Amino acid sequence: MTTLLLAFDLIGTFVFALSGGTLAVRQRLDLFGVLVLSCAAAVSGGIMRDLLIGAHPPASLADWRYLVTAMVAGLVTFRWHEAIERLRNPVQLFDAAGLALFAVLGTGKALAFGLSPFAAMLLGMVTGIGGGIARDLLVARVPVVLQAELYAVAALAGGGVVALASALHLPQQPAMVVGALACFGLRWMAFRHGWQLPVARPRE
Numbered sequence: 721m722t723t724l725l726l727a728f729d730l731i732g733t734f735v736f737a738l739s740g741g742t743l744a745v746r747q748r749l750d751l752f753g754v755l756v757l758s759c760a761a762a763v764s765g766g767i768m769r770d771l772l773i774g775a776h777p778p779a780s781l782a783d784w785r786y787l788v789t790a791m792v793a794g795l796v797t798f799r800w801h802e803a804i805e806r807l808r809n810p811v812q813l814f815d816a817a818g819l820a821l822f823a824v825l826g827t828g829k830a831l832a833f834g835l836s837p838f839a840a841m842l843l844g845m846v847t848g849i850g851g852g853i854a855r856d857l858l859v860a861r862v863p864v865v866l867q868a869e870l871y872a873v874a875a876l877a878g879g880g881v882v883a884l885a886s887a888l889h890l891p892q893q894p895a896m897v898v899g900a901l902a903c904f905g906l907r908w909m910a911f912r913h914g915w916q917l918p919v920a921r922p923r924e
Contacts, residue, residue: 729786730789732822733763733786734793735817736761736790736819737761737790737791737792737793738797738810739810740757740759740760740851741757741796742797742805743761743859751798755791755794755798757855758797759787760854760855762780762790763778763780763781763851764850764851764855765826765846765848765849767781768850769830769846772846809911816904816907816911817904818848820848820874820878820900822844822875823844823848823876824879824882826844827841827847827879829843831886840883840886841876841883842879844876844879844883845875845876848878848879849865849872852864852865853865870906870907870916874903874910875903877906878904880899881895881898881902882895882896882899
């Protein structure tokens with residue numbers, strides 16, 4: 721199980737790093753900028769989670785495989801960005817996949833550290849949205865989580881499935897798969913169809 725969780729964590733790191741690298745290429749950053757944005761998108765959420773639950777040092781800094789995975793994704797994006805851009809909305813696709821994986825893995829890790837299901841669900845959301853916030857702020861863009869269709873809500877939904885399964889003493893592995901699929905599906909459908917929470921509309 722530990723090996724499986726590590727594999728999913730590294731996959732999430734890779735796809736989130738792809739979203740950061742793709743955005744960096746669109747902003748015409750140099751190679752160093754692409755690598756910085758890839759790493760920021762990939763590990764920022766996990767670092768915030770680990771600091772909050774007292775896991776020192778953060779996993780992405782203690783284990784070299786996380787940063788190497790993020791940098792490999794950045795190099796892949798830098799070298800083959802034209803092929804990646806041929807995909808439909810690649811930033812949103814990779815971002816949704818990374819959000820789903822990190823939300824459920826973050827919730828699972830918080831539960832393993834003894835947090836309540838509700839607190840674990842919130843930390844799963846932080847794990848999922850933290851990288852996207854860091855990525856967007858580095859290119860002076862309003863973070864997607866503050867304006868996009870059901871971004872944080874999708875992360876809460878994915879983490880909520882894992883937290884609920886823990887509260888009901890149900891197996892965690894199937895719950896994490898269901899939670900990841902729920903988060904990805906909700907985020908992708910919201911993006912495709914414009915589902916969103918009510919938007920503030922100040923009086924003119």
